Amino acid sequence: xxxxxxxxxxxxAVLTAALPAAAQTPSNxxxxxxxxxxxxxKESYESRIQALEKRLKEAEDSAxxxxxxxxxxxxxAAQAQQSAQSAAAPPxxxxxxxxxxxxxxxxxxxxxxNNFSVNPANASVTGFLPAPLYGDALGPRGFSLQxxxxxxxxxxxxxxxxxxxxxxxxxxSLSIEEAFFQTTALGNGLSVKGGRFFSSIGYENSVHSHxxxxxxxxxVQTVFLGANFAETGLQLNWIAPTPLFIELGTEIGAGTTxxxxxxxTGFNRNxxxxxxxxxxxxxxxxxxxxxxxGASTLQTSTGNSPxxxxxxxxxxGMTNLFSGDVRxxxxxxxxxxxxxxxxxxxxxxxxxxxxxxxxxxxxxFDSATPAAAIQPFTARQQxxxxxxxxxxxxxxxxxxxxxxxxxxxxxxxxxxxxAPDYTPxxxxxxxxxxxSEFSRIRLQVQQDRAQQGVVDNQVFVxxxxxxxxxxxxxx
Amino acid sequence: MTxxxxxxxxxxxxxxxxxxxxxxxxxxxxxxxxCEPEWAAxxxxxxxxxxxxxxxxxxxxxPHRIEARPSLIAHTRAADLLVCTGAELEVGWxxxxxxxxxxxxxxxxxxxxxxxxxxxxxxxxxxxxxRAQGDVHPYGNPHIQLDPRNIALVxxxxxxxxxxxxxxxxxxxxxRLKDFEGRWQKAIGGWETxxxxxxxxxxxxxxxxxxxxxxWLGMDEVIDVEPKPGIxxxxxxxxxxLTKLQAQPADVITRAAYQDPKAVxxxxxxxxxxxxxxxxxxxxxxxxxxxxxxxxxxxxxxxKARRPS
Numbered sequence: 001x002x003x004x005x006x007x008x009x010x011x012x013a014v015l016t017a018a019l020p021a022a023a024q025t026p027s028n029x030x031x032x033x034x035x036x037x038x039x040x041x042k043e044s045y046e047s048r049i050q051a052l053e054k055r056l057k058e059a060e061d062s063a064x065x066x067x068x069x070x071x072x073x074x075x076x077a078a079q080a081q082q083s084a085q086s087a088a089a090p091p092x093x094x095x096x097x098x099x100x101x102x103x104x105x106x107x108x109x110x111x112x113x114n115n116f117s118v119n120p121a122n123a124s125v126t127g128f129l130p131a132p133l134y135g136d137a138l139g140p141r142g143f144s145l146q147x148x149x150x151x152x153x154x155x156x157x158x159x160x161x162x163x164x165x166x167x168x169x170x171x172x173s174l175s176i177e178e179a180f181f182q183t184t185a186l187g188n189g190l191s192v193k194g195g196r197f198f199s200s201i202g203y204e205n206s207v208h209s210h211x212x213x214x215x216x217x218x219x220v221q222t223v224f225l226g227a228n229f230a231e232t233g234l235q236l237n238w239i240a241p242t243p244l245f246i247e248l249g250t251e252i253g254a255g256t257t258x259x260x261x262x263x264x265t266g267f268n269r270n271x272x273x274x275x276x277x278x279x280x281x282x283x284x285x286x287x288x289x290x291x292x293x294g295a296s297t298l299q300t301s302t303g304n305s306p307x308x309x310x311x312x313x314x315x316x317g318m319t320n321l322f323s324g325d326v327r328x329x330x331x332x333x334x335x336x337x338x339x340x341x342x343x344x345x346x347x348x349x350x351x352x353x354x355x356x357x358x359x360x361x362x363x364x365f366d367s368a369t370p371a372a373a374i375q376p377f378t379a380r381q382q383x384x385x386x387x388x389x390x391x392x393x394x395x396x397x398x399x400x401x402x403x404x405x406x407x408x409x410x411x412x413x414x415x416x417x418x419a420p421d422y423t424p425x426x427x428x429x430x431x432x433x434x435x436s437e438f439s440r441i442r443l444q445v446q447q448d449r450a451q452q453g454v455v456d457n458q459v460f461v462x463x464x465x466x467x468x469x470x471x472x473x474x475x
Numbered sequence: 476m477t478x479x480x481x482x483x484x485x486x487x488x489x490x491x492x493x494x495x496x497x498x499x500x501x502x503x504x505x506x507x508x509x510c511e512p513e514w515a516a517x518x519x520x521x522x523x524x525x526x527x528x529x530x531x532x533x534x535x536x537x538p539h540r541i542e543a544r545p546s547l548i549a550h551t552r553a554a555d556l557l558v559c560t561g562a563e564l565e566v567g568w569x570x571x572x573x574x575x576x577x578x579x580x581x582x583x584x585x586x587x588x589x590x591x592x593x594x595x596x597x598x599x600x601x602x603x604x605x606r607a608q609g610d611v612h613p614y615g616n617p618h619i620q621l622d623p624r625n626i627a628l629v630x631x632x633x634x635x636x637x638x639x640x641x642x643x644x645x646x647x648x649x650x651r652l653k654d655f656e657g658r659w660q661k662a663i664g665g666w667e668t669x670x671x672x673x674x675x676x677x678x679x680x681x682x683x684x685x686x687x688x689x690x691w692l693g694m695d696e697v698i699d700v701e702p703k704p705g706i707x708x709x710x711x712x713x714x715x716x717l718t719k720l721q722a723q724p725a726d727v728i729t730r731a732a733y734q735d736p737k738a739v740x741x742x743x744x745x746x747x748x749x750x751x752x753x754x755x756x757x758x759x760x761x762x763x764x765x766x767x768x769x770x771x772x773x774x775x776x777x778x779k780a781r782r783p784s
Binding site for chain 1: 532533535536537540541542543544545546548549550552553563566567568569570571573574575576577578579580582583584585606609610703705706707733734735
């Protein structure tokens, strides 16, 4: 529990240092706010009146000139009418920050057709604990709905903004992907998020499924972090005051007992079972390129709720229970390029990530039978992927991805337990067609060798449609 | 947690706290983050040496489609004042910069949030917003910079904003505005005289980004090369456009430096309508070096393209 206290103390310390800037006495701030609003109102009306006066004058001028000949007069009248029309155009309603809608609402529709050469219901990732849900991650055969996502986002007040994203799965189940507030007024490069949010660790983890460059996330992302590891707690993010982009952040929260399972199995204890830290550095390279590199860690523990694991090779049907610490360390790299930095016609994106995961604790082997034995258990495993996507025409992109896991080492005194000698890997190629910024139709073929002795050739056809306010995407 | 990790974390926090303290040290000049080259140029005209201007995009980039790059976040964090177009022109990237920057000064409603389009009357405000019409902007056409009278309105508003942020130099900004306005009004007179022969000229712009220029100089917009805003023309649509332009002739096909020349050249070859690249903003052509030469060059290029009558 000690490390949690250190983290809490750290966040509290930084917050305290930053708060005075934002939290003056409320009355002063209110006054200042009102003054500001009056000033803005005044400014905006003054400029509008000026615009109207100017147009009126132009109209008058042309009307004066128009007295000479009838033909001219007619023309000027038309001009005056035109000026009057434009002067009468509805004045700007409000400052437009994100959307005409408040809150900005958007809906994403996703679905498609999946073809597998091997039944995905039995799919698993050999040697990785736990992976029984891999089949679910792949999706069903044939036509299916994928996530339907609804997002509402807006400023709460001058100090906070809020965002809510819910995802309806194809089977009708609903999950709250993100529901958080974020400070906007702390200043000094600091912002605090609270609630549930996609953790900023790694690169792909914080990207919503509709913005993925492939139909499915990389194998290492699926197995180690679920589709997106969401933290339910607090995030502190800081951007350094330097021309070089440096971002540091830490998160504390309920986490999920095991990120790979993507389940809240219930830590059920006071305190903080999970914390993360991340650092990003990025900059431009020349006029067309830019990069970001990052390092992250996620530290969590099973607490009072051990994680049920299928047997290592997933053949015997035996159930084991792990209890202890789960630690992840990762490195990520993103590079984007477009001619002159204008991605409209052509652009290229490269992403690579590496993750290392360590389980350290005790395993109760064959927990369901009287023969159950508790043994110290350690597993050290890793995985990585690299992918490139190239937009070669304004509406067309092609992409290649290679991803693999390294079975690593498993050490325990239990007899007969060892990591299988197998390296799961996949290779994918995709082509997508984007008729506008708001629609995408994708074809992806993938050879999946995640399970020893199984070669699954997969074909996905997918559509992604966005409705509502114009989304803004992260780098 | 091991002792080593604890030490590492403590150090990290200490470093963060130290950097925050540095971040608070006062700047000599007002840091302006200008989303587009025209506003960077205007901020320099008004702000002189009391402002330090960072220009986020170039004339070779479509301001609709910019990546929220790390370098842009770093500069948003440092800004005292955002000078952008607004009206959803930057909706795909500016919100990300603002949210990530951790900069309270430039959030919506703060003095550091300046959207130029708030200060001009906008054209083409749609009565209904439906994406079947393409990427339409509910607040009207955001490409306001090609009417120099709009620049004058924005200059005035920007001066007031700079004076509000930097009280100490209010008189300096006012003086520079006065000087700028004098030169600008004179230049507008000159442009209007020189552009008189352009009246009634029939334009085929690539995108809906010439509305204010057309409105100012009394030209006509025949049709756009894009079928709908933000949607590139397909081969089929270009063929259709060719038939239309043969039936309803135009005088010139225009595009910006960042727009695909292929479609425009294809059309121009077949219709014999001259194709012209217009600067659209400062830096869009080698001649458009500042706000004044932007309009000089725009009018020059259109005059050159005009068929002798």
